[in-house]
Amino acid sequence: MLKIAVISDIHANLPALKTVLNDIENRRADQVYCLGDLVDFAPWPNEVIDLIRQNRIPTLMGNHDERIAFDLPVVPLLKHGPFETQCRMAAIDFTRNAITKENKAFLATLPRHIQLTFGFSDRDVRLLLVHASPRSIDEYIYVDHDGEEVASMMAEKNADVLVMGHTHQSYIRAIPGPTVKTAINCGSVGRSKEADRLATYLLITVADSKTAFRPDSLQFELIKVDYKIEETIGAIRQSPIPDFYADFLSVGEVVK
Template sequence: MKMAFISDIHGNAVALEAVLADIEKHHVDSIAVLGDLCYRGPQPKRALDRIRSLECPVIKGNADEWVVRGVREGEVPEAKLAMMNDERQWTVEQLESEDLEYLEQLPTQFHWDLNSHLKLHTFHATPESLFDVVLPHESPEHLQTKLMVEEDADLYLYAHIHLPYVRYVGGKCLANLGSVGLPFDGQSKASYVIVDADEERFRVSIERVPYDVEKVAQQYVDNGYPYAGMMRRVVQEAQPPS
């Protein structure tokens, strides 16, 4: 079985279409989405509609939760709270009530049997939280405690941090998808993961896909996105907002 996993689209429909075109070239059996569909991008409605048209498994991310109920104190630095709720309000205004209902009911994790030998556990940030941040350089013990809690799984995939990587810990594989719409590793290319499983063997690959970054940067301005200048820099530099 060959599966493509995408996440953190963040309303970047241009990057999403580039990734879906790339996935088609790989002839995968199925696609799954690990959250953060439309918040903080210039085309939230188009991105969400495109994801829904795939009719594939989708789980909830922290940004999807924020779209539904707002950003709360303690979830982001106090100095950024009002700004991020302004962005959230703009996003909600682009969506319909049925879109919000869809985001609200999304599950938070999936378990997959890749075949009779290999099991996969997927979630957005950690199995217990949509918000916890677990970075690539953490100790093996920390990764096992926070991310690799399902002992019968062979492979663990998550999203949230926008930093793609693959590590082998305790004889098992852990990978982060990076981000389709807002990569934070300095490479302004969309990121996603392909898992190719055959009997007891599997291969995990991080795919990087170029897209029209300047077009997306201009969309923030043309579509009236709040804090458009900040988000233009984020997509152009592939770095987190400062």
């Protein structure tokens, strides 16, 4: 039996990352993968990157990592009003000024996807890890996304299981077709948009590869972990990052 943890969207929230990694260790996971967005919105971008690197966690490039790595401009999002857009720009500027040269260079090396193959006695099961979607680093795939389109994206990449982040809203969804596929959003460690604001990650349990594949050969569990969110809220308020991001963590409402 193999246990794999998948984390995503830390967004410079060091207390949340530390708590999640401790929970993963307690659950005796064999492998850990990160889907990206290590930076922005909390005051520990370097500390988060350092911890990821110290633990040798294979990590994908998120859209926030890409922007910092390559000095890309901030493009306003239609879903944000003028005030949030202003706050977003200020928070990203904080990261640009704080990040070390070494960590910026590290972000530039991150890949866009990771594919894992699990061999059973009668078939292989292919799992694709992406930050946002198989075709874009910043596409939002919510739980109600058109199922046929998700199935098409997965078929194009020959994936039986698709694991994503980016939306900060976790779910596990069966995608119907000739063979049932599974689309998963592992949620966000550091900036959950779910009402409970808990740090969320995915735990995958893989059965013995010597056996034939069964419906329960791959088990998926979304893990929610309470962390010292007040520490993060306080640190944001004491930093140049706008209080908007501290208020966000303390509100506790679902946001798209």
